[in-house]
Amino acid sequence: MRVTIADVARQAGVSKTTVSRVINTKGEVDGGTAARVRAVIAQLGYVPSSGAVGLARGSSRTVGMLVPSLTWPWMGEVLQGVVDTVEAAGYGLLLFTCNRGAESVQRFTTQVSARAFDGLLVVEPENTLDTIIGLHRQGLPVVLIDDRGSHPEDFPSVVTTNFEGGASAARHLLADGRKKPLVITGPAHFGCVRDRLAGFRHVLPTDRVVVGDFTELSGRLAVEKLLNGRVAFDAVFAHNDISAAGALRALRAAGRTVPDDIAVVGFDNIPMARHTEPPLTTVRQPARQMGETAARMLLEHLGGAAAPDEPVVLPTELVVRQSAP
Numbered sequence: 001m002r003v004t005i006a007d008v009a010r011q012a013g014v015s016k017t018t019v020s021r022v023i024n025t026k027g028e029v030d031g032g033t034a035a036r037v038r039a040v041i042a043q044l045g046y047v048p049s050s051g052a053v054g055l056a057r058g059s060s061r062t063v064g065m066l067v068p069s070l071t072w073p074w075m076g077e078v079l080q081g082v083v084d085t086v087e088a089a090g091y092g093l094l095l096f097t098c099n100r101g102a103e104s105v106q107r108f109t110t111q112v113s114a115r116a117f118d119g120l121l122v123v124e125p126e127n128t129l130d131t132i133i134g135l136h137r138q139g140l141p142v143v144l145i146d147d148r149g150s151h152p153e154d155f156p157s158v159v160t161t162n163f164e165g166g167a168s169a170a171r172h173l174l175a176d177g178r179k180k181p182l183v184i185t186g187p188a189h190f191g192c193v194r195d196r197l198a199g200f201r202h203v204l205p206t207d208r209v210v211v212g213d214f215t216e217l218s219g220r221l222a223v224e225k226l227l228n229g230r231v232a233f234d235a236v237f238a239h240n241d242i243s244a245a246g247a248l249r250a251l252r253a254a255g256r257t258v259p260d261d262i263a264v265v266g267f268d269n270i271p272m273a274r275h276t277e278p279p280l281t282t283v284r285q286p287a288r289q290m291g292e293t294a295a296r297m298l299l300e301h302l303g304g305a306a307a308p309d310e311p312v313v314l315p316t317e318l319v320v321r322q323s324a325p
Contacts, residue, residue, distance in 0.1 A: 003044045003045060003046045004046075005019050005020065005023075005046070007044060007046070008037065008040050008041055008044060008046050011040045011043075011044060012033075012036050012037045012039075012040040013036075014033060014036075014037060018033065018037065019037055019041075022034045022037040022038065022041075023041075060092075060116060060117055060118050061090065061091050061092060061118070062091060062092040062093070062094050062116065062117040062118060063082075063086050063091050063092070063093055063094070063117055063118065063119055063120070063121060063295070063298060063299070064093075064094045064095075064096065064111070064112075064116070064117035064119070064120045064121070065079075065082060065093060065094070065095050065096065065120070065121040065122070065123075066096045066097075066098070066108060066120060066121070066122045066123070066125065066128070066132070067079075067095070067096070067097055067098070067122075067123040067125065068097065068098050068123065068124075068125040068126065069097055069098070069099055070097060072123075073240070073241065073242055073268065073270045073272070074268050074270050074285065074287040075123070077270075077287035077288040077291070078123060078145060078287045078288065078290055078291040079095075079291060080288055080291065081287070081288035081289060081290065081291025081292035081293075081295065082121060082291040082292070082294065082295045084292060085291070085292045085295035085296050085299070086295050086299070089299050091118075091299065094111070094116060094117050096108045096111070097125075098125035098126070098128065104125075105125075105128060105131060109131070109135075112135060112140060118141070118302050119140065119141035119142065119143075119298045119299075119301065119302050120132075120135070120140055120141065120142045120143075120298075121142075121143055121145060121291075121294050121295060121298055122142060122143070122144050122145065123144075123145045124144065124146070132144070133155070136155065141298060141301050141302060141307070142155075142156065142298075143156045143157065143158065143294045143295075143297050143298045143301075143307075144156065144157040144158070144294075145157070145158050145290050145291065145294045146158065146159045146311070156297060156298075156301070156307040156308060157294075157311045157312070158290050158293045158294040158297070158311065158312045158314065159311045159312070159313050159314070160285050160286060160290065160313070160314050160315070160316055161313060161314075161315050161316045162191075162192045162195035162196045162199065162316070163195040163196070163198055163199035163202075164199060164315070164316060165196060165199065165267060165283040165285070165316035165318075166195065166196035166197060166198065166199030166200035166201075166202075166237070166283075167199035167200065167202055167203045168199075168283060168316065168317075168318045169200060169237050169265045169267070169283055169318065170199070170200045170201075170202070170203035170204035170237070171203050171204075172265065172281070172318055172320070172324065173204060173235045173237070173263060173265065173324065174203060174204050176263060176324065176325075178204075178234045178235035178263055179204070179234070180206070180208070180232055180233045180234045180235070181200075181204060181206050181208065181233060181234070181235040181236065181237055182206075182208045182209075182210065182222065182223070182226055182231075182233040182235065182236045182237070183197060183200060183206060183208065183209045183210070183236075183237045183238075183239075184210050184212045184218065184219050184222045184223075184236065184237070184238040184239060184243050184244075184247060185197055185209060185210070185211050185212055185239050186212060186213065186214045186239045186240060186243075187211070187213055187214070188211055193239055196239050196267065197209065197239075200237055208226065208231065208233055210222035210225060210226075212238075212239070212243050214239065214240045214242060214243055215242060215243060215246070216242050216243065216245055216246035216249070217246060218243050218246065219238050219242070219243030219244060219245065219246025219247040219249075219250070220246035220247065220249055220250040221246075221250075222243075222246075222247065223236065223246070223247045223250035223251055223254075224250050224254075227250070227254050227256075233262065234261075234262055234263070235262060235263045235264070235265070235324070236251075236262060236263070236264045236265070237265050237267075238264070238265070238266050238267065239267050240266060240267050240268050241266035241267065241268045241269065241270050241272060241273045241280060241282055242270075242272075243266075244264055244265070244266030244267075244273075244276075244280055244282070244323075245266075245272065245276050245280070247264055248264055248276055248277065248278075248280070248323065251264070252277070258278060258323050259278070259322065259323055259324050259325060263281075263323065263324035264280065264281070264323040264324060265280075265281045265282060265283070265323070265324050266280050266281070266282035266283070267282060267283045267285065268282060268283070268284070268285045268287070269282045269283070269284035269285065269319050273319075273321070274321070276323070278321070278322035278323050279321035279322050279323065280321055280323045281318070281319065281320050281321045281322075281323045281324035281325070282318075282319050282321070283316050283317070283318055283319070284316060284317045284318070284319050285316055286314045286315070286316070286317075289314055290314055293312055293314065297312065
C-alpha cells in the first residue's frame with residue numbers, strides 16, 4: 001500500500017501539518033524535528049503528491065504541452081527539445097493531444113481549470129486557436145510553437161523563416177539551371193504554406209503548382225498528374241519531406257532519373273530525408289531548437305521575465321544531398 005503523510009506523521013510523532021511544512025520548506029519547524037521527519041520520509045519511502053506540493057507552493061512545477069498528434073513527422077524533434085529544457089529546469093511535462101477532437105479539447109480545458117500546470121506550450125491543433133487565445137488572456141502563460149504561420153499579434157511565439165526557406169530552395173534549383181519547377185504545397189489555409197510558396201516564386205516564378213496535404217500520396221499524385229498531362233518540368237519543390245518522398249516514388253515508377261532528369265527538394269529535414277533514394281535535398285526546419293526556445297521562453301516568463309513582444313524567429317537552412325546536388 002502507498003505510504004501516506006499520516007503514516008509519516010505517526011512514525012515521526014508529529015502532526016500532518018508539521019510534515020507538510022517540512023515537505024514544502026515553510027521554515028516554521030524546529031531543525032531537529034525537521035531532521036527527524038526527513039529521516040522518517042526516507043525510511044518509509046514516502047513520495048509526496050506533486051499536485052499537493054504545487055498547491056502549497058502556489059506552483060505545480062509542471063508545464064503543459066498541447067499538440068495535434070504525436071504522429072506528425074517532426075513532432076518528436078520538437079518534443080525532445082521541450083523535454084530537454086523543461087527537465088533541466090526541474091519541471092515536469094504534461095502532454096495533451098487532440099486525437100479525439102472536441103472531446104480532447106474538453107479534457108484539456110478541465111486540466112487547465114484544475115491548475116494542473118503552470119504554463120502551456122502549444123503546437124496549434126486545428127480549431128483550437130480561439131480557445132488558446134482565451135486562456136492566455138485569462139492569465140495562463142502560453143508560448144506558441146508556430147508551424148503554420150497563424151500566430152496572432154503580440155502572442156508569444158517561436159517561428160521559422162518559411163519565406164526564406166522557399167527562396168533558398170528556388171535559388172539552389174535556379175543555380176543548377178532548373179527553370180521549370182513543380183511546387184507541391186500543403187493545405188492552402190496554412191500561413192507557412194503561403195510563405196514557402198511566395199518565397200519560392202519570388203526567386204523562381206512558376207504556375208506549376210499543385211495543392212497537396214503533406215502526405216506521401218499527395219506528392220505521388222501531383223507528379224503523376226503532370227506526367228500524365230505531359231506537362232514539362234525539371235524540378236520538384238515539395239512543402240514537406242513526406243510529400244517529396246511521394247514525388248520521388250512517382251518519378252522512379254515513371255522511369256525518370258533523379259536528379260539527372262528531375263531534381264527534388266523537400267522541406268523539414270526529418271530523419272527519413274537521409275534515407276530516401278536518392279537522399280533528399282531539403283530545407284531544414286529547426287524543430288528541436290524551436291522546442292528548446294519555446295520552453296525556455298515559457299520558463300523565463302514563469303520566473304518573472306516579460307514575454308517577448310515579437311515572435312522569436314529561427315532560421316531555416318538548405319541541406320544539400322543527392323536528389324538536388
